[in-house]
Amino acid sequence: MTNSEKVAYIRGLAEGLELDASQKEVKVLNAIIDLLGDMASSIAETEGNLKEVSAQLDEVDADLGALEEDFYLDEDEDEDEEDDECFCDDDCYYEVTCPNCNETICLSEDMICDGQIDCPNCGELLEFDIDECEDEECSECGCGCDHDHEH
Numbered sequence: 001m002t003n004s005e006k007v008a009y010i011r012g013l014a015e016g017l018e019l020d021a022s023q024k025e026v027k028v029l030n031a032i033i034d035l036l037g038d039m040a041s042s043i044a045e046t047e048g049n050l051k052e053v054s055a056q057l058d059e060v061d062a063d064l065g066a067l068e069e070d071f072y073l074d075e076d077e078d079e080d081e082e083d084d085e086c087f088c089d090d091d092c093y094y095e096v097t098c099p100n101c102n103e104t105i106c107l108s109e110d111m112i113c114d115g116q117i118d119c120p121n122c123g124e125l126l127e128f129d130i131d132e133c134e135d136e137e138c139s140e141c142g143c144g145c146d147h148d149h150e151h
Helices: 003-016 024-071 109-113
Strands: 083-085 093-097 104-108 116-118 125-127
Touching (some): 093 109
Antiparallel strands (some): 083 093, 116 125
């Protein structure tokens, strides 16, 4: 029995008593029954919305799972490699495996040129020793590295 059905049953019981609607106690009882009806309707609407949101969340979760499969390396694959180039948009990105937590993160060339970054998973300081920037016009690229380059 739903909450709305229970309220309807209580309303029927109260009407079956054939109480005098002009009495103060009966007015209070009717107001309480009306309030229960409103609350039951509100709860039913909220439950419906929750089911809808839950279904949408399941779809987003499935989509995210597919994206994770597409963009993250299988942990068994290339586990020992630390600076593999990954397949991101037009910018140059690298996949780096943290030696502390063994999680793979994707870093831009600018992040690598900065020389260090805290692992977003475990907080371990990751340091990068870059001998040369790959960008021939590094001084104009704004990567922040201190290397001298010929143009």
